[in-house]
Amino acid sequence: MVPIVCHKNQEERLKKVNCLSPxxxxxxxxxxxxxxxxxxxxxxxxxxGPHCTNICSTNYDYNSYDYCDGRDSSETDTMLQDGRPPxxxxxxxxxxxxxxxxKESSIFMALQILVPFLLAGFGTVSAGMVLDxxxxxxxxxNLPEVFILVPALLGLKGNLEMxxxxxxxxxxxxxxxxxxxxxxxxxxxxxxxxQVQATVVGFLAAVAAVILGWIPEGKYRLDHAIxxxxxxxxxxxxxxxxxxxxxxxxxxxxxxxxxxPDNVATPIAASFGDLITLAIxxxxxxxxxxxxxxxxxxxxLVGFFFLALTPIWIVxxxxxxxxxxxxxxxxxxxxxxMLISSIGGLxxxxxxxxxxxxxxxxxxxxxxxxxxxxxxxxxxxxxxYLHLHSTPGxxxxxAKGCYHPCSTFYxxxxxHKSAQVLLSLVIPGHLIFLYTIYLMKSGxxxxxPIFIAVYLLAAMLQVFALLWIADWMVHxxxxxxxxxxxxxIPYLTALGDLLGTxxxxxxxxxxxxxxxxxxxxxD
Numbered sequence: 010m011v012p013i014v015c016h017k018n019q020e021e022r023l024k025k026v027n028c029l030s031p032x033x034x035x036x037x038x039x040x041x042x043x044x045x046x047x048x049x050x051x052x053x054x055x056x057x058g059p060h061c062t063n064i065c066s067t068n069y070d071y072n073s074y075d076y077c078d079g080r081d082s083s084e085t086d087t088m089l090q091d092g093r094p095p096x097x098x099x100x101x102x103x104x105x106x107x108x109x110x111x112k113e114s115s116i117f118m119a120l121q122i123l124v125p126f127l128l129a130g131f132g133t134v135s136a137g138m139v140l141d142x143x144x145x146x147x148x149x150x151n152l153p154e155v156f157i158l159v160p161a162l163l164g165l166k167g168n169l170e171m172x173x174x175x176x177x178x179x180x181x182x183x184x185x186x187x188x189x190x191x192x193x194x195x196x197x198x199x200x201x202x203x204q205v206q207a208t209v210v211g212f213l214a215a216v217a218a219v220i221l222g223w224i225p226e227g228k229y230r231l232d233h234a235i236x237x238x239x240x241x242x243x244x245x246x247x248x249x250x251x252x253x254x255x256x257x258x259x260x261x262x263x264x265x266x267x268x269x270p271d272n273v274a275t276p277i278a279a280s281f282g283d284l285i286t287l288a289i290x291x292x293x294x295x296x297x298x299x300x301x302x303x304x305x306x307x308x309x310l311v312g313f314f315f316l317a318l319t320p321i322w323i324v325x326x327x328x329x330x331x332x333x334x335x336x337x338x339x340x341x342x343x344x345x346x347m348l349i350s351s352i353g354g355l356x357x358x359x360x361x362x363x364x365x366x367x368x369x370x371x372x373x374x375x376x377x378x379x380x381x382x383x384x385x386x387x388x389x390x391x392x393x394y395l396h397l398h399s400t401p402g403x404x405x406x407x408a409k410g411c412y413h414p415c416s417t418f419y420x421x422x423x424x425h426k427s428a429q430v431l432l433s434l435v436i437p438g439h440l441i442f443l444y445t446i447y448l449m450k451s452g453x454x455x456x457x458p459i460f461i462a463v464y465l466l467a468a469m470l471q472v473f474a475l476l477w478i479a480d481w482m483v484h485x486x487x488x489x490x491x492x493x494x495x496x497x498i499p500y501l502t503a504l505g506d507l508l509g510t511x512x513x514x515x516x517x518x519x520x521x522x523x524x525x526x527x528x529x530x531x532d
Contacts, residue, residue: 119430121272122386126434130442133378136163136283138451141371143291144361148298152233154222155294156361157354158241160506161214162290163283163374164350164381165245169203169210169343170252170282171381171502175389175494177260178270182393186264198329200253202336204246204322208315209340210347211245212238217351222358232301232308239312240294246315248286255281272386283374335495342496346503353377353503353510360514369517371451375442376468377509381502383431384475388501390427391483392493401490417480428476435472436465463520467512475505 140159149155176199177186186192215238223229263270293311300307326332357373360366399405418428443464447456479501483493 115426115430118272118427119434121268122430122434125273126382126438127441129382130375130379130438131445132281133283133375134442134445135281136287136374136378137371137446138449139284139287139291140374141451143287143295144367144370146291146295148291148295152236152294152298153358153362154218154233154237155240155290156358157218157221157351158214158237158290159287160350160354160357160373160377160510161217161347162211162241162244162248162286163377164346164503164506165207165210165249165282165286169206169249170256171385171389171498172495173199173203173253174256174260174270175385175392175498176492177257178263178389179393179396179494181260181264181270183396186261192261194329195331196257198326198332200250200257201322201325202332203249203253205319205326205336206339206343207245207249208242208319208322210343211242212312212316213344214245214347214351215241217348218354221351221355232305235308235312236294236297236301239308240290240297242312242315243293244286244290246318248282248289251285252282272390283378287374335492339495342499346499349500349503350506353506356507356510356514360510360517365521366514366517369513371446372464372513373510375439375446376464376471376513377506379435379438379442379468380471380475380505380509383434383472384479384501384505385498387424387427387431387476388479388483388493388497391424391479392487392497394424395483395487395493399487401487404484404488417477424480428480432469432472432476435468439465439468459523460520463516464513467509467516471505471508471512474508475501478504 143149144156177195180186180195186195215234218237218241219229219234259273260270263273297308297311323336326336357369361370395405418425418432440461443456443461479497482500483497486493486496
Protein backbone atom coordinates (compact mmCIF):
# COMPACT_ATOMS: atom_id res chain seq x y z
CA MET A 10 0.00 0.00 0.00
CA VAL A 11 2.81 2.39 0.77
CA PRO A 12 5.55 3.61 -1.55
CA ILE A 13 8.59 1.83 -0.18
CA VAL A 14 12.14 3.12 0.14
CA CYS A 15 14.24 0.31 -1.26
CA HIS A 16 17.67 0.50 0.40
CA LYS A 17 20.37 -1.94 -0.62
CA ASN A 18 21.21 -2.85 2.94
CA GLN A 19 20.78 -1.70 6.49
CA GLU A 20 24.25 -0.15 6.67
CA GLU A 21 23.62 2.13 3.70
CA ARG A 22 20.22 3.03 5.13
CA LEU A 23 21.76 4.13 8.41
CA LYS A 24 24.35 6.19 6.54
CA LYS A 25 21.56 8.03 4.78
CA VAL A 26 19.76 8.57 8.07
CA ASN A 27 22.87 10.13 9.57
CA CYS A 28 23.08 12.44 6.59
CA LEU A 29 19.45 13.49 6.88
CA SER A 30 19.36 13.85 10.66
CA PRO A 31 18.72 17.25 12.19
CA UNK A 32 22.33 17.42 13.34
CA UNK A 33 23.52 17.77 9.75
CA UNK A 34 24.84 21.19 8.79
CA UNK A 35 21.82 23.37 8.21
CA UNK A 36 19.48 20.52 7.25
CA UNK A 37 16.04 20.76 8.74
CA UNK A 38 14.07 17.55 9.38
CA UNK A 39 10.71 19.21 8.84
CA UNK A 40 11.88 20.48 5.47
CA UNK A 41 12.91 16.91 4.63
CA UNK A 42 9.46 15.66 5.49
CA UNK A 43 7.89 18.42 3.41
CA UNK A 44 10.05 17.59 0.40
CA UNK A 45 9.28 13.90 0.82
CA UNK A 46 5.56 14.66 0.89
CA UNK A 47 5.64 16.58 -2.36
CA UNK A 48 7.35 14.13 -4.67
CA UNK A 49 10.98 15.24 -4.26
CA UNK A 50 13.48 12.43 -4.64
CA UNK A 51 16.69 13.42 -2.89
CA UNK A 52 19.76 13.01 -5.07
CA UNK A 53 23.27 11.93 -4.49
CA UNK A 54 24.92 14.58 -2.41
CA UNK A 55 26.91 17.30 -4.05
CA UNK A 56 30.13 15.94 -5.47
CA UNK A 57 31.31 12.55 -6.61
CA GLY A 58 31.73 10.94 -3.22
CA PRO A 59 29.61 8.25 -1.61
CA HIS A 60 26.07 8.81 -0.42
CA CYS A 61 27.29 10.30 2.81
CA THR A 62 30.46 11.56 4.37
CA ASN A 63 31.09 12.28 8.01
CA ILE A 64 29.88 15.82 7.54
CA CYS A 65 27.07 16.14 5.03
CA SER A 66 27.13 18.96 2.55
CA THR A 67 24.44 21.57 2.85
CA ASN A 68 24.05 21.62 -0.95
CA TYR A 69 21.96 18.96 -2.61
CA ASP A 70 21.18 18.05 -6.18
CA TYR A 71 17.48 17.23 -6.06
CA ASN A 72 17.26 15.82 -9.56
CA SER A 73 19.18 12.56 -9.64
CA TYR A 74 19.06 10.76 -6.33
CA ASP A 75 17.04 7.55 -6.41
CA TYR A 76 15.81 6.21 -3.10
CA CYS A 77 15.12 2.85 -4.69
CA ASP A 78 18.62 2.60 -6.16
CA GLY A 79 17.30 2.30 -9.66
CA ARG A 80 14.92 -0.56 -8.97
CA ASP A 81 11.27 -0.56 -9.87
CA SER A 82 8.84 -0.29 -7.00
CA SER A 83 6.35 -3.03 -6.31
CA GLU A 84 2.62 -2.80 -6.84
CA THR A 85 2.22 -2.03 -3.16
CA ASP A 86 4.19 1.14 -3.70
CA THR A 87 1.39 3.19 -5.16
CA MET A 88 -1.33 2.14 -2.78
CA LEU A 89 -0.63 5.16 -0.59
CA GLN A 90 0.91 7.75 -2.79
CA ASP A 91 4.34 8.91 -1.68
CA GLY A 92 4.41 7.17 1.69
CA ARG A 93 7.12 4.92 3.08
CA PRO A 94 6.85 2.63 6.09
CA PRO A 95 9.33 3.16 8.88
CA UNK A 96 11.59 0.29 9.60
CA UNK A 97 12.98 -0.78 12.93
CA UNK A 98 14.82 1.76 14.99
CA UNK A 99 14.56 5.47 15.65
CA UNK A 100 17.02 6.38 12.92
CA UNK A 101 14.86 4.95 10.20
CA UNK A 102 11.86 6.63 11.75
CA UNK A 103 13.65 9.93 11.29
CA UNK A 104 14.16 9.16 7.63
CA UNK A 105 10.53 8.31 7.15
CA UNK A 106 9.14 11.20 9.16
CA UNK A 107 6.33 9.00 10.46
CA UNK A 108 5.48 7.66 13.87
CA UNK A 109 4.82 4.17 15.05
CA UNK A 110 1.43 3.72 16.73
CA UNK A 111 1.49 3.42 20.52
CA LYS A 112 1.48 -0.05 22.04
CA GLU A 113 -1.95 -1.38 22.96
CA SER A 114 -2.75 -3.64 25.87
CA SER A 115 -5.23 -6.47 25.37
CA ILE A 116 -7.81 -4.69 27.54
CA PHE A 117 -7.42 -1.38 25.70
CA MET A 118 -7.65 -3.19 22.38
CA ALA A 119 -10.78 -5.07 23.46
CA LEU A 120 -12.45 -1.86 24.65
CA GLN A 121 -11.77 -0.14 21.32
CA ILE A 122 -13.07 -3.12 19.34
CA LEU A 123 -16.09 -3.89 21.55
CA VAL A 124 -18.43 -1.01 20.68
CA PRO A 125 -18.04 -1.19 16.87
CA PHE A 126 -18.14 -5.00 17.13
CA LEU A 127 -21.50 -4.84 18.91
CA LEU A 128 -22.79 -2.24 16.45
CA ALA A 129 -21.75 -4.47 13.56
CA GLY A 130 -23.36 -7.45 15.27
CA PHE A 131 -26.68 -5.69 15.74
CA GLY A 132 -26.47 -4.66 12.10
CA THR A 133 -26.13 -8.29 11.03
CA VAL A 134 -28.94 -9.27 13.39
CA SER A 135 -31.15 -6.68 11.71
CA ALA A 136 -30.14 -8.04 8.31
CA GLY A 137 -30.99 -11.57 9.42
CA MET A 138 -34.40 -10.47 10.63
CA VAL A 139 -35.04 -8.66 7.33
CA LEU A 140 -33.99 -11.76 5.38
CA ASP A 141 -36.30 -13.86 7.54
CA UNK A 142 -39.18 -11.59 6.51
CA UNK A 143 -38.42 -11.10 2.82
CA UNK A 144 -37.88 -14.82 2.19
CA UNK A 145 -41.69 -14.99 2.06
CA UNK A 146 -41.96 -12.26 -0.62
CA UNK A 147 -43.07 -13.25 -4.10
CA UNK A 148 -39.73 -12.54 -5.76
CA UNK A 149 -37.86 -14.77 -3.30
CA UNK A 150 -40.42 -17.56 -3.68
CA ASN A 151 -40.69 -17.47 -7.47
CA LEU A 152 -37.10 -16.48 -8.19
CA PRO A 153 -35.00 -18.48 -5.70
CA GLU A 154 -31.78 -17.41 -7.44
CA VAL A 155 -32.10 -14.19 -5.42
CA PHE A 156 -30.95 -16.22 -2.41
CA ILE A 157 -27.72 -16.97 -4.28
CA LEU A 158 -27.21 -13.23 -4.71
CA VAL A 159 -27.53 -12.55 -0.98
CA PRO A 160 -24.09 -13.76 0.25
CA ALA A 161 -22.35 -12.34 -2.83
CA LEU A 162 -23.86 -8.87 -2.39
CA LEU A 163 -23.51 -8.89 1.38
CA GLY A 164 -19.93 -9.95 0.74
CA LEU A 165 -19.36 -6.63 -1.01
CA LYS A 166 -18.57 -5.17 2.39
CA GLY A 167 -15.67 -7.59 2.55
CA ASN A 168 -14.69 -7.11 -1.07
CA LEU A 169 -15.01 -3.34 -1.11
CA GLU A 170 -16.03 -1.61 2.13
CA MET A 171 -13.60 -3.43 4.40
CA UNK A 172 -10.84 -3.21 1.82
CA UNK A 173 -11.42 0.54 1.56
CA UNK A 174 -11.47 0.81 5.35
CA UNK A 175 -8.24 -1.16 5.66
CA UNK A 176 -6.45 0.88 2.98
CA UNK A 177 -7.46 4.21 4.50
CA UNK A 178 -6.72 2.96 8.03
CA UNK A 179 -3.19 2.10 7.02
CA UNK A 180 -2.94 5.49 5.29
CA UNK A 181 -3.84 7.18 8.57
CA UNK A 182 -1.45 5.06 10.62
CA UNK A 183 1.55 5.80 8.38
CA UNK A 184 0.72 9.52 8.26
CA UNK A 185 -0.37 9.82 4.66
CA UNK A 186 -3.67 11.56 5.36
CA UNK A 187 -2.08 14.49 7.17
CA UNK A 188 -1.97 16.54 3.98
CA UNK A 189 -5.50 17.76 3.08
CA UNK A 190 -4.79 17.58 -0.65
CA UNK A 191 -3.46 14.03 -0.52
CA UNK A 192 -6.25 13.01 1.85
CA UNK A 193 -9.00 14.07 -0.54
CA UNK A 194 -7.16 12.65 -3.53
CA UNK A 195 -7.06 9.28 -1.75
CA UNK A 196 -10.70 9.50 -0.69
CA UNK A 197 -12.12 10.51 -4.09
CA UNK A 198 -9.94 8.04 -5.97
CA UNK A 199 -10.88 5.17 -3.67
CA UNK A 200 -14.60 5.95 -3.80
CA UNK A 201 -14.54 6.05 -7.60
CA UNK A 202 -12.58 2.79 -7.68
CA UNK A 203 -15.12 1.22 -5.36
CA GLN A 204 -18.02 2.19 -7.60
CA VAL A 205 -16.32 0.56 -10.59
CA GLN A 206 -15.71 -2.61 -8.61
CA ALA A 207 -19.24 -2.63 -7.16
CA THR A 208 -20.84 -2.34 -10.60
CA VAL A 209 -18.69 -5.07 -12.14
CA VAL A 210 -19.02 -7.41 -9.15
CA GLY A 211 -22.78 -6.84 -9.01
CA PHE A 212 -23.11 -7.81 -12.67
CA LEU A 213 -20.87 -10.87 -12.33
CA ALA A 214 -22.69 -11.98 -9.17
CA ALA A 215 -25.96 -11.96 -11.11
CA VAL A 216 -24.39 -13.98 -13.94
CA ALA A 217 -23.08 -16.50 -11.38
CA ALA A 218 -26.53 -16.69 -9.75
CA VAL A 219 -28.17 -17.37 -13.12
CA ILE A 220 -25.66 -20.13 -13.92
CA LEU A 221 -25.84 -21.74 -10.47
CA GLY A 222 -29.64 -21.56 -10.55
CA TRP A 223 -29.74 -23.07 -14.04
CA ILE A 224 -27.50 -26.06 -13.22
CA PRO A 225 -29.99 -28.07 -11.07
CA GLU A 226 -32.98 -27.84 -13.45
CA GLY A 227 -31.31 -26.96 -16.75
CA LYS A 228 -33.68 -24.10 -17.57
CA TYR A 229 -34.05 -20.38 -16.99
CA ARG A 230 -36.19 -17.44 -18.10
CA LEU A 231 -34.59 -14.49 -19.88
CA ASP A 232 -36.77 -11.91 -18.11
CA HIS A 233 -35.77 -13.40 -14.75
CA ALA A 234 -32.10 -13.29 -15.72
CA ILE A 235 -32.40 -9.61 -16.70
CA UNK A 236 -34.22 -8.87 -13.44
CA UNK A 237 -31.42 -10.53 -11.46
CA UNK A 238 -28.74 -8.53 -13.29
CA UNK A 239 -30.53 -5.21 -12.90
CA UNK A 240 -31.35 -5.80 -9.24
CA UNK A 241 -27.81 -6.89 -8.45
CA UNK A 242 -26.07 -4.01 -10.26
CA UNK A 243 -28.40 -1.36 -8.82
CA UNK A 244 -28.10 -2.78 -5.30
CA UNK A 245 -24.32 -3.02 -5.47
CA UNK A 246 -23.97 0.53 -6.81
CA UNK A 247 -26.32 2.27 -4.37
CA UNK A 248 -25.24 0.32 -1.29
CA UNK A 249 -21.55 0.74 -2.09
CA UNK A 250 -21.88 4.50 -2.52
CA UNK A 251 -23.79 4.96 0.75
CA UNK A 252 -21.43 2.76 2.74
CA UNK A 253 -18.35 4.33 1.18
CA UNK A 254 -19.40 7.81 2.29
CA UNK A 255 -20.09 6.52 5.81
CA UNK A 256 -16.72 4.76 5.84
CA UNK A 257 -14.79 7.89 4.92
CA UNK A 258 -16.50 9.75 7.76
CA UNK A 259 -15.54 7.01 10.21
CA UNK A 260 -11.88 7.03 9.12
CA UNK A 261 -11.55 10.81 9.29
CA UNK A 262 -13.39 10.90 12.62
CA UNK A 263 -11.17 8.18 14.08
CA UNK A 264 -8.08 10.14 13.10
CA UNK A 265 -9.35 13.31 14.75
CA UNK A 266 -10.35 11.55 17.98
CA UNK A 267 -7.12 9.58 18.31
CA UNK A 268 -8.74 6.14 17.93
CA UNK A 269 -6.85 3.49 15.97
CA PRO A 270 -8.98 3.14 12.80
CA ASP A 271 -7.77 -0.46 12.35
CA ASN A 272 -9.85 -1.36 15.43
CA VAL A 273 -13.07 0.40 14.50
CA ALA A 274 -13.22 1.03 10.76
CA THR A 275 -13.81 -2.49 9.46
CA PRO A 276 -16.56 -3.41 11.96
CA ILE A 277 -18.33 -0.09 11.49
CA ALA A 278 -18.06 -0.64 7.74
CA ALA A 279 -20.26 -3.67 8.32
CA SER A 280 -22.49 -2.22 11.06
CA PHE A 281 -25.39 -1.44 8.79
CA GLY A 282 -23.86 -2.57 5.51
CA ASP A 283 -25.66 -5.91 5.52
CA LEU A 284 -28.96 -4.31 6.48
CA ILE A 285 -28.69 -1.57 3.85
CA THR A 286 -27.65 -3.99 1.10
CA LEU A 287 -30.31 -6.57 1.88
CA ALA A 288 -33.09 -3.99 2.17
CA ILE A 289 -32.13 -2.37 -1.15
CA UNK A 290 -31.92 -5.78 -2.87
CA UNK A 291 -35.34 -6.83 -1.57
CA UNK A 292 -37.06 -3.57 -2.54
CA UNK A 293 -35.53 -3.28 -6.00
CA UNK A 294 -36.01 -6.94 -6.93
CA UNK A 295 -39.60 -6.98 -5.65
CA UNK A 296 -40.40 -3.75 -7.50
CA UNK A 297 -38.90 -4.98 -10.78
CA UNK A 298 -40.64 -8.33 -10.35
CA UNK A 299 -44.03 -6.61 -10.22
CA UNK A 300 -43.11 -4.70 -13.41
CA UNK A 301 -42.29 -7.78 -15.49
CA UNK A 302 -45.75 -7.96 -17.03
CA UNK A 303 -46.71 -4.31 -17.59
CA UNK A 304 -43.35 -2.53 -17.85
CA UNK A 305 -40.96 -5.15 -19.19
CA UNK A 306 -38.56 -2.46 -20.42
CA UNK A 307 -37.89 -1.20 -16.88
CA UNK A 308 -35.50 -3.97 -15.77
CA UNK A 309 -33.06 -3.65 -18.69
CA LEU A 310 -33.27 0.15 -18.46
CA VAL A 311 -32.25 0.15 -14.79
CA GLY A 312 -29.34 -2.18 -15.44
CA PHE A 313 -28.16 -0.19 -18.47
CA PHE A 314 -28.25 3.10 -16.54
CA PHE A 315 -25.90 1.94 -13.79
CA LEU A 316 -23.59 0.11 -16.20
CA ALA A 317 -23.37 3.27 -18.36
CA LEU A 318 -21.93 5.20 -15.39
CA THR A 319 -18.92 2.88 -15.18
CA PRO A 320 -16.66 4.79 -17.64
CA ILE A 321 -17.07 7.96 -15.57
CA TRP A 322 -15.85 6.21 -12.41
CA ILE A 323 -12.98 4.63 -14.34
CA VAL A 324 -11.77 8.05 -15.50
CA UNK A 325 -11.91 9.46 -11.95
CA UNK A 326 -10.17 6.43 -10.43
CA UNK A 327 -7.44 6.59 -13.07
CA UNK A 328 -6.46 10.11 -12.01
CA UNK A 329 -4.78 8.91 -8.80
CA UNK A 330 -1.75 6.56 -8.99
CA UNK A 331 -2.84 4.69 -5.87
CA UNK A 332 -6.22 3.68 -7.28
CA UNK A 333 -4.94 3.34 -10.85
CA UNK A 334 -2.80 0.38 -9.76
CA UNK A 335 -5.73 -1.38 -8.07
CA UNK A 336 -7.94 -0.60 -11.06
CA UNK A 337 -5.54 -2.56 -13.27
CA UNK A 338 -4.44 -5.37 -10.95
CA UNK A 339 -6.95 -5.60 -8.11
CA UNK A 340 -9.70 -7.64 -9.79
CA UNK A 341 -8.51 -11.14 -8.99
CA UNK A 342 -9.38 -11.14 -5.26
CA UNK A 343 -12.66 -9.28 -5.74
CA UNK A 344 -14.00 -11.60 -8.44
CA UNK A 345 -12.69 -14.76 -6.78
CA UNK A 346 -14.26 -13.72 -3.49
CA MET A 347 -17.57 -13.12 -5.24
CA LEU A 348 -17.47 -16.64 -6.70
CA ILE A 349 -16.67 -18.14 -3.27
CA SER A 350 -19.57 -16.23 -1.70
CA SER A 351 -21.86 -17.39 -4.50
CA ILE A 352 -21.10 -21.00 -3.58
CA GLY A 353 -22.20 -20.11 -0.06
CA GLY A 354 -25.34 -18.65 -1.59
CA LEU A 355 -26.01 -21.91 -3.41
CA UNK A 356 -25.73 -23.75 -0.07
CA UNK A 357 -28.17 -21.25 1.45
CA UNK A 358 -30.60 -21.60 -1.47
CA UNK A 359 -30.49 -25.40 -1.24
CA UNK A 360 -30.92 -25.42 2.54
CA UNK A 361 -33.81 -22.96 2.84
CA UNK A 362 -35.69 -24.79 0.09
CA UNK A 363 -36.23 -27.50 2.73
CA UNK A 364 -39.10 -26.26 4.97
CA UNK A 365 -37.63 -28.19 7.88
CA UNK A 366 -34.49 -26.02 7.80
CA UNK A 367 -36.15 -22.62 7.27
CA UNK A 368 -34.91 -21.46 10.67
CA UNK A 369 -31.38 -21.15 9.30
CA UNK A 370 -32.16 -17.98 7.33
CA UNK A 371 -32.20 -15.49 10.20
CA UNK A 372 -28.84 -16.68 11.57
CA UNK A 373 -26.91 -16.77 8.29
CA UNK A 374 -26.10 -13.03 8.03
CA UNK A 375 -25.19 -13.03 11.73
CA UNK A 376 -22.62 -15.82 11.71
CA UNK A 377 -21.21 -14.74 8.34
CA UNK A 378 -21.07 -11.07 9.27
CA UNK A 379 -19.46 -11.56 12.67
CA UNK A 380 -16.82 -13.92 11.30
CA UNK A 381 -16.01 -11.55 8.46
CA UNK A 382 -15.82 -8.54 10.79
CA UNK A 383 -13.40 -10.19 13.21
CA UNK A 384 -11.06 -11.57 10.57
CA UNK A 385 -11.04 -8.23 8.72
CA UNK A 386 -9.87 -6.48 11.90
CA UNK A 387 -7.03 -8.98 12.27
CA UNK A 388 -6.02 -8.73 8.61
CA UNK A 389 -6.01 -4.94 8.77
CA UNK A 390 -3.88 -4.94 11.92
CA UNK A 391 -1.35 -7.41 10.51
CA UNK A 392 -1.15 -5.38 7.31
CA UNK A 393 -0.45 -2.17 9.22
CA TYR A 394 2.18 -3.97 11.30
CA LEU A 395 3.96 -5.19 8.17
CA HIS A 396 3.87 -1.74 6.59
CA LEU A 397 5.48 -0.29 9.71
CA HIS A 398 8.13 -2.97 10.30
CA SER A 399 9.22 -4.36 6.94
CA THR A 400 9.21 -3.87 3.19
CA PRO A 401 7.14 -5.80 0.62
CA GLY A 402 8.72 -9.13 -0.18
CA UNK A 403 10.45 -9.33 3.20
CA UNK A 404 8.94 -10.64 6.42
CA UNK A 405 9.97 -9.62 9.94
CA UNK A 406 12.04 -12.28 11.69
CA UNK A 407 9.23 -13.16 14.11
CA ALA A 408 6.85 -13.80 11.18
CA LYS A 409 9.04 -16.36 9.44
CA GLY A 410 8.45 -20.08 9.79
CA CYS A 411 5.52 -22.47 9.69
CA TYR A 412 2.03 -21.08 10.30
CA HIS A 413 -0.04 -23.23 12.65
CA PRO A 414 -2.65 -22.45 15.33
CA CYS A 415 -0.03 -22.16 18.06
CA SER A 416 1.91 -19.56 16.08
CA THR A 417 -1.31 -17.59 15.55
CA PHE A 418 -2.82 -17.61 19.03
CA TYR A 419 0.04 -18.22 21.46
CA UNK A 420 2.61 -15.52 22.06
CA UNK A 421 3.09 -12.04 23.46
CA UNK A 422 3.31 -10.18 20.14
CA UNK A 423 0.75 -7.55 19.21
CA UNK A 424 -0.79 -9.79 16.52
CA HIS A 425 -1.01 -12.72 18.96
CA LYS A 426 -2.83 -10.49 21.44
CA SER A 427 -5.29 -9.25 18.85
CA ALA A 428 -6.04 -12.83 17.72
CA GLN A 429 -6.69 -13.82 21.34
CA VAL A 430 -8.94 -10.81 21.93
CA LEU A 431 -10.93 -11.38 18.74
CA LEU A 432 -11.45 -15.08 19.45
CA SER A 433 -12.56 -14.28 23.00
CA LEU A 434 -15.33 -12.04 21.66
CA VAL A 435 -17.03 -14.81 19.68
CA ILE A 436 -19.03 -16.59 22.39
CA PRO A 437 -20.22 -13.57 24.43
CA GLY A 438 -20.97 -11.65 21.23
CA HIS A 439 -23.05 -14.41 19.66
CA LEU A 440 -24.91 -15.01 22.93
CA ILE A 441 -25.95 -11.36 22.93
CA PHE A 442 -27.06 -11.54 19.31
CA LEU A 443 -28.94 -14.82 19.78
CA TYR A 444 -30.79 -13.35 22.75
CA THR A 445 -31.62 -10.23 20.72
CA ILE A 446 -33.17 -12.38 17.98
CA TYR A 447 -35.11 -14.25 20.67
CA LEU A 448 -36.41 -11.02 22.24
CA MET A 449 -37.51 -9.74 18.83
CA LYS A 450 -39.43 -13.02 18.33
CA SER A 451 -37.75 -13.55 14.99
CA GLY A 452 -36.62 -16.76 13.35
CA UNK A 453 -38.10 -20.24 13.30
CA UNK A 454 -35.99 -21.97 15.94
CA UNK A 455 -36.24 -21.93 19.74
CA UNK A 456 -33.11 -21.20 21.77
CA UNK A 457 -32.76 -24.64 23.32
CA PRO A 458 -29.47 -25.50 25.08
CA ILE A 459 -28.54 -28.00 22.36
CA PHE A 460 -29.20 -25.41 19.64
CA ILE A 461 -27.08 -22.78 21.40
CA ALA A 462 -24.24 -25.28 21.88
CA VAL A 463 -24.26 -26.35 18.22
CA TYR A 464 -24.50 -22.76 17.00
CA LEU A 465 -21.65 -21.52 19.22
CA LEU A 466 -19.47 -24.46 18.18
CA ALA A 467 -20.01 -23.58 14.52
CA ALA A 468 -19.19 -19.92 15.21
CA MET A 469 -16.02 -20.77 17.16
CA LEU A 470 -14.78 -23.15 14.47
CA GLN A 471 -15.43 -20.52 11.80
CA VAL A 472 -13.55 -17.68 13.53
CA PHE A 473 -10.71 -19.94 14.71
CA ALA A 474 -10.14 -21.15 11.15
CA LEU A 475 -10.43 -17.64 9.70
CA LEU A 476 -7.89 -16.10 12.09
CA TRP A 477 -5.46 -18.92 11.41
CA ILE A 478 -5.90 -18.57 7.65
CA ALA A 479 -5.55 -14.78 7.93
CA ASP A 480 -2.21 -15.11 9.72
CA TRP A 481 -0.85 -17.20 6.86
CA MET A 482 -2.55 -15.38 4.00
CA VAL A 483 -1.58 -11.80 4.91
CA HIS A 484 2.08 -12.73 5.39
CA UNK A 485 2.06 -14.83 2.22
CA UNK A 486 0.62 -11.97 0.16
CA UNK A 487 3.13 -9.54 1.68
CA UNK A 488 6.00 -11.90 0.89
CA UNK A 489 4.86 -11.90 -2.75
CA UNK A 490 5.12 -8.10 -2.79
CA UNK A 491 1.37 -7.47 -3.00
CA UNK A 492 -0.88 -5.29 -0.87
CA UNK A 493 -2.61 -7.36 1.86
CA UNK A 494 -5.35 -4.76 2.37
CA UNK A 495 -6.54 -5.19 -1.21
CA UNK A 496 -5.84 -8.90 -1.65
CA UNK A 497 -6.44 -10.65 1.68
CA ILE A 498 -9.68 -9.19 3.06
CA PRO A 499 -11.90 -10.13 0.07
CA TYR A 500 -10.68 -13.73 0.24
CA LEU A 501 -11.06 -13.91 4.02
CA THR A 502 -14.58 -12.48 4.21
CA ALA A 503 -15.68 -14.71 1.32
CA LEU A 504 -14.24 -17.72 3.12
CA GLY A 505 -16.12 -16.50 6.20
CA ASP A 506 -19.37 -16.55 4.22
CA LEU A 507 -18.67 -20.03 2.86
CA LEU A 508 -17.53 -21.51 6.19
CA GLY A 509 -20.32 -19.83 8.15
CA THR A 510 -23.08 -20.97 5.79
CA UNK A 511 -21.69 -24.50 5.49
CA UNK A 512 -21.14 -24.97 9.24
CA UNK A 513 -24.56 -23.49 10.04
CA UNK A 514 -26.26 -25.76 7.49
CA UNK A 515 -24.41 -28.74 8.95
CA UNK A 516 -25.47 -27.70 12.44
CA UNK A 517 -29.13 -27.46 11.46
CA UNK A 518 -28.97 -30.87 9.77
CA UNK A 519 -27.49 -32.34 12.96
CA UNK A 520 -30.20 -30.69 15.07
CA UNK A 521 -32.86 -32.14 12.77
CA UNK A 522 -31.35 -35.62 12.98
CA UNK A 523 -31.15 -35.62 16.78
CA UNK A 524 -34.75 -34.43 17.12
CA UNK A 525 -34.47 -30.67 17.78
CA UNK A 526 -37.07 -29.77 15.13
CA UNK A 527 -38.79 -26.63 16.38
CA UNK A 528 -39.77 -24.90 13.16
CA UNK A 529 -42.62 -22.55 14.00
CA UNK A 530 -40.99 -19.91 16.19
CA UNK A 531 -41.58 -16.40 14.88
CA ASP A 532 -44.39 -17.33 12.50
